[in-house]
Amino acid sequence: MIEGTPATSPTTDADAAPGRPTLEAVARVAGVSRATVSRVINGSPRVSPDVLAVVEQAIAELNYVPNRAARSLVARATMSIALVVPEDAHRFFGDPYFADVVQGISDRLDESDYVLNLQLTHPSSPSEKTRRYLLGGNVDGALVVSHHSGDHFLASLGRSLPVVFGGRPLGELAHPGDYYVDVDNRSGARHGVEHLVARGRRAIATITGPADMPASVDRELGWRDALAAAGLSDHRLARGDFTEAGGIRAALALVDEHPELDAIFVASDLMASGVLLALEERGLSVPGDVAVVGFDDSPYATRGKVGLTTVAQPAQEMGVVMADTLLRLLGGETPPRVTTLDTHLVVRDSA
Numbered sequence: 001m002i003e004g005t006p007a008t009s010p011t012t013d014a015d016a017a018p019g020r021p022t023l024e025a026v027a028r029v030a031g032v033s034r035a036t037v038s039r040v041i042n043g044s045p046r047v048s049p050d051v052l053a054v055v056e057q058a059i060a061e062l063n064y065v066p067n068r069a070a071r072s073l074v075a076r077a078t079m080s081i082a083l084v085v086p087e088d089a090h091r092f093f094g095d096p097y098f099a100d101v102v103q104g105i106s107d108r109l110d111e112s113d114y115v116l117n118l119q120l121t122h123p124s125s126p127s128e129k130t131r132r133y134l135l136g137g138n139v140d141g142a143l144v145v146s147h148h149s150g151d152h153f154l155a156s157l158g159r160s161l162p163v164v165f166g167g168r169p170l171g172e173l174a175h176p177g178d179y180y181v182d183v184d185n186r187s188g189a190r191h192g193v194e195h196l197v198a199r200g201r202r203a204i205a206t207i208t209g210p211a212d213m214p215a216s217v218d219r220e221l222g223w224r225d226a227l228a229a230a231g232l233s234d235h236r237l238a239r240g241d242f243t244e245a246g247g248i249r250a251a252l253a254l255v256d257e258h259p260e261l262d263a264i265f266v267a268s269d270l271m272a273s274g275v276l277l278a279l280e281e282r283g284l285s286v287p288g289d290v291a292v293v294g295f296d297d298s299p300y301a302t303r304g305k306v307g308l309t310t311v312a313q314p315a316q317e318m319g320v321v322m323a324d325t326l327l328r329l330l331g332g333e334t335p336p337r338v339t340t341l342d343t344h345l346v347v348r349d350s351a
Contacts, residue, residue, distance in 0.1 A: 021062035021063065021064040022064075023037055023038065023041075023064075025062055025064070026055065026058045026059055026062055026064050027058075029058040029061060029062060030051075030054045030055045030057070030058035031054070032051060032054065032055060035332065036051060036055065037055055037058075038331065038332075039331055039333075040052055040055045040056065040059075041113075046328065046331075046333060077140055078137070078138060078139055078140050079113055079114050079115065079140065080114065080115050080116075080117055080138065080139045080140060081109065081114050081115070081116050081117070081139055081140060081141050081142065081143065081323075081326060082116075082117055082118075082119050082133075082134055082138075082139040082141075082142040082143070083102065083105065083116055083117070083118050083119065083142075083143050083144075083145070084119045084121065084130070084134070084142050084143065084144045084145075084147075084154070085098070085118070085119070085120050085121070085144075085145055085146050086121045086122070086127075086144075086146060086147055086148060086154070087120065087121075087122065087146050088120065088122040089120055089122075091146075091242070091243065092120055092146075094243070094270075095242065095243075095268075095270055095298075096270075096296075096298040096299050096300070097268070097270075097296055097298060097315050098145070098146070100298075100315035100316040100318075100319065101145055101166060101315050101316070101318055101319040101322075102319060103316050103319060104315070104316040104317060104318060104319020104320040104321075104322070104323070105143060105319040105320070105322060105323045106319075107316075107319070107320055107323075108319070108320045108323035108324050108327070109323055109327075112327055114140070114327070114330075117139070119133070119134070131157070134157060134161060135157070135160050135161060139161070140162070140330055141161060141162035141163065141164075141326045141329065141330055142157065142161055142162070142163045142164075142326075143163075143164050143165075143166065143322050143323065143326060144157075144163060144164070144165045144166065145165075145166035145167065145322075146166070146167075146213070147165060147167065147169065147170075147213075147214075148170075148210065148212040148213055154169075158175065158177070158178060158179075159175075162179075162326060162329040162330055163178075163179065163326075164179045164180065164181065164322045164323075164325045164326045164329070165178060165179070165180035165181070166180070166181055166182075166318055166319075166322050167180065167181075167182050167213075167214045167215055168180050168182050168214050168338075169214070170212065170213070170214050170217065177337070178337070179325055179326075179329065179335070179337050179338075180337075180338060180339075181318050181321045181322045181325065181338075181339045181340075181341070182214070182318075182338070182339070182340050182341070183313045183314065183318065183340065183341045183342070183343055184340055184341070184342055184343055185214070185215050185218035185219050185222065185295075185313075185343075186218040186219070186221050186222040186225070187222065187342075187343065188219070188222065188295065188311040188313065188343030188344075188345075189218070189219040189220070189221070189222025189223050189225075189226075189265065189267075189295065189311065190222035190223070190225045190226045191222075191226075191311065191343070191344075191345050192222075192226075192265055192293040192295065192309075192310075192311045192345060193206075193222065193223050193225075193226035193227065193265050193293070194226045194229075194230075195293060195309070195345055195347070195351060196263045196265065196291055196293060196351060197226060197227075197230045197232070199291065199351065201262050201263035201291055202232060202262065203232075203233075203236065203258065203260050203261040203262045203263070204223075204227060204232060204236070204261070204262070204263040204264070204265060205236035205237065205238070205254045205258060205261045205263070205264045205265070206219075206220060206223040206236070206237050206238075206264065206265045206266070206267070207237075207238050207239070207240045207247060207250040207251065207254070207264060207265075207266045207267060207271055207275065208220045208223075208237065208238075208239050208240060208267050209239075209240060209241065209242045209267045209268065209271075210239070210241060210242070211239065215267070216267060219267045219295060220237070220267070223265050236254060236257075236258045236261055238250035238251075238253050238254045240266075240267065240268075240271045241271075242267070242268050242270060242271060243270060243271065243274075244270050244271065244273050244274040244277075244300075245274060246271055246274065247266060247268075247270065247271030247272060247273065247274025247275045247278070248274035248275070248277055248278045249274075250271070250274075250275075251264065251274065251275040251278035251279060252278045252281070252282070255278070255279070255282050255284065255290075261290065262289070262290060262291065263290060263291040263292070263293070263351070264290060264291075264292050264293075265293050266292060266293065266294045266295065267295050268294065268295050268296055269294040269295065269296040269297070269298040269300040269301050269308060269310055270296070270298065270300055271294075272292055272293075272294030272295075272300070272301075272308055272310070272350075273294075273300045273303070273304060273308075275292055276292060276304050276305075276306060276308070276350070279292075280305075286306050286349075286350050287306075287349065287350055287351055291309075291350060291351040292306075292308065292309070292350040292351060293308075293309050293310060293311070293350070293351050294308045294309070294310035294311070294350075295310060295311045295313065296310060296311070296312070296313055296315070297310045297311070297312030297313070297346050298310075301346070301348065302348070306348075306349050306350050307348030307349040307350060308348055308350045309345070309346065309347050309348045309349070309350045309351035310345075310346050310348070311343050311344070311345055311346075312343060312344050312345070312346050313341070313343050314341050314342075314343075317341055318341060321339050321341070325339070
C-alpha cells in the first residue's frame, strides 16, 4: 500500500463534519468496502460494472462529494502526476511517438481526478532541480519515457515515489521492483528483418538509435537475431539518434561504406524518412536498389513518395497502460510489474 495516496488517505475533519456524508457512509449504503469506494472515486478499472453501479447510486443518494482539498492537507496528495522526458523540446515535439504516448496517458487520466505536468530534462539542463521538484511533494507519482541508462537522477526516483517507466530501465536505472510498460522491440525488429530476408535481400544493414536506450538495444538485437538465423552477416551498422537528420547522416555513411547493401532496417520511422531522402540523393531506388523497413508506423510512414514498410508499435496503448498502472499503484493496488505489448508488421511499397 502506498502511503499518502488519495485512495488510502484518512478521513478528514471536513469529510466527517456534521451533515456531510463520509466515504464510510457511502460504503455502508453500497454494501462494499471503503477501499472499493475509493477505487470508484479514483477511476480505477479494477471495479466490476455491477459494483460500480451500486457505488455510484450510493454516492448519488447521499450526495457525497470528495473533499479533495481537505484530503490533500492530511494525505499530502497533490492530485498531480509528472511526465518526465529526458529529451530536449525539439525531439519531444518533433517525434509523433511522444504525441501518441501522451494521448494515451491523457485518455486514461481523463477518467480520474489527476492532472499531468510535463518535465523535459535535457542532459544540459539541471536535472538535480527536476529531482528535487519530483521528490519535494509536488506530485504524487511519475511516468518516465525515453530514458537513457545514464540518466543518473532517475536511478533512485522509484524508491521514494511511485514511478512507471515506458520501456525497461537499463543499467543503473534498473531495479528488481521497477514497474514498466514496454513493447516487444526485439521480436518486432526480428520480424521486420525476416520480411526483408524472405524477399531475397542478403546485404541487410541497420540504423539503430542511441546505445544507451532500451528500444535501440532491443531493436539491434532483433536485427542480429534474424540475420544469424538466415546465416547472413551483421557487420553493416550505423548508429543514429532517432531524428530525421540522424537518419540521413547514417544512411549516407552506410551507402558509402557498403555499396553492396540491398536493404536497411531502421529503428524508427523518423530516421527512415531521412534514409529515403538520402537514398534518393545517391540515386538509389526504393525498393529496387535498396529496400527499407522502419519501426513505429507513425505519420512519417506515409508522408513520402514511397510508402514505408514498418513495424507498428502501440504507442498510444502504452500511454494508457502506463497511466493505468500508476493510478492503480496510487490507489493501493498491486498491478503487474511488467507489461509487454505486441507489435506487427505493416507492409507498404518500400519493402
